[in-house]
Amino acid sequence: MTNKPSCVRAVTILDVAAAAQVSKSTVSLVLKGSALIPAETSQRVRAAAAQLGYVYNRRAAELRHRSSNTIGVVINDLMNPFFAEVLAGLERRLADAGYVTLMAHTSENLERQRRVLTAMREHHAAGIALCPALGTPASLTDELKSWGIPLVVMIRTLGEGDYDFAGADNGRGVELATRHLLQAGHRRIGFLGGIGGLVLEQRLRGYQSALSQAGIAFDPGLIFAAPPTRAGGHDAMHRLLAAQPAIPAAVSYNDLVAFGALSALGESGRRAGRDFALMGFDNVLDAAHSNPPLSTVDAGPAALGEQAAALLLARIDNPQRPRQHYLAEPRLLVRQSA
Amino acid sequence: MTNKPSCVRAVTILDVAAAAQVSKSTVSLVLKGSALIPAETSQRVRAAAAQLGYVYNRRAAELRHRSSNTIGVVINDLMNPFFAEVLAGLERRLADAGYVTLMAHTSENLERQRRVLTAMREHHAAGIALCPALGTPASLTDELKSWGIPLVVMIRTLGEGDYDFAGADNGRGVELATRHLLQAGHRRIGFLGGIGGLVLEQRLRGYQSALSQAGIAFDPGLIFAAPPTRAGGHDAMHRLLAAQPAIPAAVSYNDLVAFGALSALGESGRRAGRDFALMGFDNVLDAAHSNPPLSTVDAGPAALGEQAAALLLARIDNPQRPRQHYLAEPRLLVRQSA
DNA sequence: CTGAAAGCGCTTACAG
DNA sequence: CTGAAAGCGCTTACAG
Numbered sequence: 001m002t003n004k005p006s007c008v009r010a011v012t013i014l015d016v017a018a019a020a021q022v023s024k025s026t027v028s029l030v031l032k033g034s035a036l037i038p039a040e041t042s043q044r045v046r047a048a049a050a051q052l053g054y055v056y057n058r059r060a061a062e063l064r065h066r067s068s069n070t071i072g073v074v075i076n077d078l079m080n081p082f083f084a085e086v087l088a089g090l091e092r093r094l095a096d097a098g099y100v101t102l103m104a105h106t107s108e109n110l111e112r113q114r115r116v117l118t119a120m121r122e123h124h125a126a127g128i129a130l131c132p133a134l135g136t137p138a139s140l141t142d143e144l145k146s147w148g149i150p151l152v153v154m155i156r157t158l159g160e161g162d163y164d165f166a167g168a169d170n171g172r173g174v175e176l177a178t179r180h181l182l183q184a185g186h187r188r189i190g191f192l193g194g195i196g197g198l199v200l201e202q203r204l205r206g207y208q209s210a211l212s213q214a215g216i217a218f219d220p221g222l223i224f225a226a227p228p229t230r231a232g233g234h235d236a237m238h239r240l241l242a243a244q245p246a247i248p249a250a251v252s253y254n255d256l257v258a259f260g261a262l263s264a265l266g267e268s269g270r271r272a273g274r275d276f277a278l279m280g281f282d283n284v285l286d287a288a289h290s291n292p293p294l295s296t297v298d299a300g301p302a303a304l305g306e307q308a309a310a311l312l313l314a315r316i317d318n319p320q321r322p323r324q325h326y327l328a329e330p331r332l333l334v335r336q337s338a
Numbered sequence: 339m340t341n342k343p344s345c346v347r348a349v350t351i352l353d354v355a356a357a358a359q360v361s362k363s364t365v366s367l368v369l370k371g372s373a374l375i376p377a378e379t380s381q382r383v384r385a386a387a388a389q390l391g392y393v394y395n396r397r398a399a400e401l402r403h404r405s406s407n408t409i410g411v412v413i414n415d416l417m418n419p420f421f422a423e424v425l426a427g428l429e430r431r432l433a434d435a436g437y438v439t440l441m442a443h444t445s446e447n448l449e450r451q452r453r454v455l456t457a458m459r460e461h462h463a464a465g466i467a468l469c470p471a472l473g474t475p476a477s478l479t480d481e482l483k484s485w486g487i488p489l490v491v492m493i494r495t496l497g498e499g500d501y502d503f504a505g506a507d508n509g510r511g512v513e514l515a516t517r518h519l520l521q522a523g524h525r526r527i528g529f530l531g532g533i534g535g536l537v538l539e540q541r542l543r544g545y546q547s548a549l550s551q552a553g554i555a556f557d558p559g560l561i562f563a564a565p566p567t568r569a570g571g572h573d574a575m576h577r578l579l580a581a582q583p584a585i586p587a588a589v590s591y592n593d594l595v596a597f598g599a600l601s602a603l604g605e606s607g608r609r610a611g612r613d614f615a616l617m618g619f620d621n622v623l624d625a626a627h628s629n630p631p632l633s634t635v636d637a638g639p640a641a642l643g644e645q646a647a648a649l650l651l652a653r654i655d656n657p658q659r660p661r662q663h664y665l666a667e668p669r670l671l672v673r674q675s676a
Numbered sequence: 677c678t679g680a681a682a683g684c685g686c687t688t689a690c691a692g
Numbered sequence: 693c694t695g696a697a698a699g700c701g702c703t704t705a706c707a708g
Binding site: 055059087102104234259260262266 | 571
């Protein structure tokens with residue numbers, strides 16, 4: 001389960017101290033760049049450290065100091081490029097701030113999520129950034145708070161509790177997408193993909209809101225539920241085509257679903273932007289070069305990750321600050337699919 | 339840079355020992371499930387631990403034990419779903435083996451790579467899985483070995499040194515893809531995307547080898563270099579269409595490039611599989627539902643990540659074992675684009 | 677400015 | 693089967 005102890009004794013500050021002819025404490029001070037130490041001494045110590053191949057033992061330091069420079073990041077679905085982009089933005093910001101990230105992927109598995117959260121706790125993570133797996137109880141935020149470890153929740157909210165959050169404005173985003181279709185003159189607009197969860201609820205609400213503003217009655221027969229994946233979108237679009245061949249337009253739960261739908265459209269001899277108007281949501285990198293390029297709503301995935309990191313860092317810095325909910329302002333991006 | 343010490347004193351095994359009326363060592367033994375302790379005592383200790391909200395301090399344990407259950411994973415390009423899939427496979431396997439993963443993303447930045455590697459060393463990672471950034475010197479493998487930390491290199495080899503490796507058989511893979519195009523009767527076949535690096539060299543070699551087996555002379559004018567991204571593929575395909583409009587087929591450096599090419603084809607009114615034969619490489623998840631679904635060569639990204647994990651775990655278990663190079667057997671996957 | 681001492685929370689022989 | 697002691701590698705007051 002864990003690796004064996006290494007056999008060679010590590011070089012410690014004691015060895016460095018001996019080599020540089022100073023005390024242990026002096027070495028420690030030099031290592032953290034204390035101004036108390038004269039340059040000459042500091043030089044000597046550094047030279048000795050380099051010469052001996054000394055490696056700072058961060059765990060020992062943290063144990064003593066009761067601090068940590070590792071942050072736990074739990075991602076629910078790495079197979080969705082949206083989350084990969086969020087993760088990349090988050091990790092970059094964390095690394096720049098001198099932290100190291102303990103990453104775990106839950107694949108929407110609650111049991112796995114619990115396990116990794118516990119591991120992060122045992123490792124004394126300085127903070128946790130969590131994209132909760134589907135079905136995570138809202139009480140988890142309180143539980144994590146009781147652990148005394150700073151938390152930021154990403155993408156999916158987790159009840160009304162007191163926690164920092166960074167996500168997209170789902171309702172407003174889909175409203176924008178739907179309205180774009182409406183303005184192009186479409187009156188019957190399908191909704192593709194998504195199964196359960198608050199995010200779906202919010203996006204569906206945006207869809208309905210845009211319709212009702214345009215004086216169009218909501219028709220449940222136009223909702224084609226499917227997993228939020230390419231396969232799901234592919235399937236949903238084929239179902240739409242079969243059930244409602246006259247429907248000229250649809251908004252998708254997310255870009256992944258839209259990609260699947262694009263594929264299904266192609267198989268039926270149609271092309272989005274010419275024979276059908278299709279909108280995505282997220283603006284993952286792929287959307288700019290899908291076939292055809294996807295019109296979508298930009299949720300700014302990388303920026304979202306960076307925001308989450310910023311919130312977490314601020315919380316670590318000041319545990320008392322009021323909680324903050326950051327909602328990325330969605331931006332309509334018209335490309336060729338609609 | 340690091341967080342502040344928490345103010346509350348943590349509950350330690352000493353507290354648990356006091357509550358359960360046993361000694362510190364007994365608690366330690368119970369925690370690791372030693373058979374030396376009678377069930378009754380063990381019960382009592384566990385109850386006391388639970389009651390006090392005791393949390394195992396892994397860092398303290400590891401410091402004493404000189405071991406570690408964290409493994410460093412450095413990824414060069416998370417924006418490519420191929421690497422995200424490799425990472426997911428790797429992390430899953432590692433987590434199942436009881437390890438926790440310290441993840442870092444280099445974005446092909448050597449400076450960043452050096453920094454994260456050092457951080458992992460200071461954290462006493464039990465092992466490192468590395469997708470080297472472009473331009474990484476081959477000497478890095480020896481340097482890491484001199485650190486005494488087990489290493490597995492992924493995807494891109496790093497010189498002829500003595501290290502474990504898991505990657506795809508690039509030459510054979512592209513050979514398969516090219517041959518598929520040849521068998522469909524195409525004689526003039528373009529090569530799209532890629533800029534420098536050993537992987538490109540190997541893939542190009544596979545392309546040439548297939549051509550020469552078919553008695554076709556290599557034509558450098560059919561190579562369209564471009565970054566290994568969607569934008570690169572998009573650009574390369576437009577250049578191909580402009581320069582060599584009669585070319586009926588192409589193999590791509592990877593799936594990402596192929597997706598961009600699919601998009602460019604669409605813009606020019608063509609459809610892969612009907613007006614043009616296009617092959618990818620990698621078989622990322624997206625390939626099954628691109629428009630049209632991409633014929634490609636399956637490098638088994640997730641399995642590749644798992645293999646890398648297996649190699650690393652085996653190396654940790656036995657540092658003396660002979661080095662092993664794992665090359666995933668590429669599998670031709672014919673879908674609709676060719 | 678530098679040294680001796682205590683201690684972070686655990687594990688590991690070693691006695692009993 | 694259980695307890696007392698030493699020690700992993702560092703930092704942190706506290707003297708000098």
